[in-house]
Amino acid sequence: MPHQCTKCGKIFADGDVNILKGCECGNNKFLYIPKVKGREKEELEEQFEKIESVRIVAPGTYEINIEKLLERDEIIIALQENGRYAIHLPSLIKKKKRK
Amino acid sequence: MGLLLSIKKKFSFILRLFFKKDKMRIGIYGPPNAGKTTLANRILRDWTGDVIGVESEIPHETRRAKLREGVKIEVDGKTLTIDIVDTPGIATKIDFHDFLKYGMSEEEAKRRAKEATEGVIEAIKWLDDLDGILLVMDSTEDPYTQVNVTIVGNIEARGLPLLIVANKIDLPNASPARIKSAFPQHTVVPISALKGINIENLYRAMAEKFG
Numbered sequence: 001m002p003h004q005c006t007k008c009g010k011i012f013a014d015g016d017v018n019i020l021k022g023c024e025c026g027n028n029k030f031l032y033i034p035k036v037k038g039r040e041k042e043e044l045e046e047q048f049e050k051i052e053s054v055r056i057v058a059p060g061t062y063e064i065n066i067e068k069l070l071e072r073d074e075i076i077i078a079l080q081e082n083g084r085y086a087i088h089l090p091s092l093i094k095k096k097k098r099k
Numbered sequence: 100m101g102l103l104l105s106i107k108k109k110f111s112f113i114l115r116l117f118f119k120k121d122k123m124r125i126g127i128y129g130p131p132n133a134g135k136t137t138l139a140n141r142i143l144r145d146w147t148g149d150v151i152g153v154e155s156e157i158p159h160e161t162r163r164a165k166l167r168e169g170v171k172i173e174v175d176g177k178t179l180t181i182d183i184v185d186t187p188g189i190a191t192k193i194d195f196h197d198f199l200k201y202g203m204s205e206e207e208a209k210r211r212a213k214e215a216t217e218g219v220i221e222a223i224k225w226l227d228d229l230d231g232i233l234l235v236m237d238s239t240e241d242p243y244t245q246v247n248v249t250i251v252g253n254i255e256a257r258g259l260p261l262l263i264v265a266n267k268i269d270l271p272n273a274s275p276a277r278i279k280s281a282f283p284q285h286t287v288v289p290i291s292a293l294k295g296i297n298i299e300n301l302y303r304a305m306a307e308k309f310g
Contacts (some may be wrong), residue, residue, distance in 0.1 A: 004280050006276040006277075006279065006280050009280060009283045029275060029276065031276070031280050033242075034243060036278045046104055048238075053220070054138060054220070055252050059209060060194070060195030060196075060205075060209030060212045060213070061192075061193070061195060061196070061212065062192070062193045062194075062212060062213075062216040063190070063191065063192050064190065064191050064193065064220075065191075066189060066219075066245070066246065066249045066250075067249055068225070069219070069220060069223045070226075070249065070253045071253075075220065076172060079192060094298065
């Protein structure tokens with residue numbers, strides 16, 4: 001895994017001897033940079049494809065699609081996994097008013 | 100619509116540069132249990148003597164956004180007047196099972212989950228009415244989360260002034276440097292809202308960023 005200087009942000013490859021000497025900026029603290037795991041990336045891509053802002057997985061269990069909530073005014077609620085959706089009308093009407 | 104929105108955002112950013120409001124509305128955002136209400140209470144206790152909400156170790160204690168208007172902060176002879184909005188924690192998954200371990204009944208836990216979900220929506224809707232953001236992160240946790248990255252990206256797109264607060268530095272495994280390295284393009288202020296450590300630096304940074 002690559003290392004990043006905590007002061008200036010320069011990235012050093014794994015096993016780089018400069019990590020032992022310290023960074024050019026004088027700092028000698030480095031961080032491991034975690035790689036985005038394949039599954040997490042897939043989950044993230046899936047989130048973008050979904051149209052709903054909130055999914056009710058089961059009573060009391062919710063999945064919230066923050067990206068959709070941030071980019072769209074209207075709220076679409078998905079009911080469990082069987083393709084049923086509810087559209088929150090007040091949020092849609094409010095959007096039209098703003099226009 | 101997208102183009103109109105982006106023009107509106109750019110225009111409001113330019114307007115903000117030239118005509119700074121005499122009162123800024125600042126939202127306190129972050130994931131659940133980052134210490135948002137503890138920070139809001141700290142700011143209010145320091146400058147007004149009262150509090151805004153209940154602090155709790157149970158996640159999603161704040162489920163409605165709370166507004167406190169006209170908080171005067173004085174730093175280095177300058178006065179900054181702000182409205183503070185303490186928002187519910189933003190999460191991508193809310194499961195009532197997580198609340199059961201705190202001794203809640205199933206019914207109570209389900210109600211909490213429902214209110215917390217509504218709280219996330221309310222928090223996000225508030226973004227349209229704010230002039231600046233304090234984004235609170237827990238220094239003991241990994242900052243590379245979907246919630247943090249998404250919120251930072253959206254605040255950047257809106258052109259809102261942002262300060263990242265690296266909270267809980269009183270805890271032994273805190274690493275504010277990790278937050279700094281995750282978001283090097285933003286000012287990160289390490290503090291402990293609970294103990295008041297480094298809080299003066301936060302006020303100074305707020306006066307600089309929002310004043």
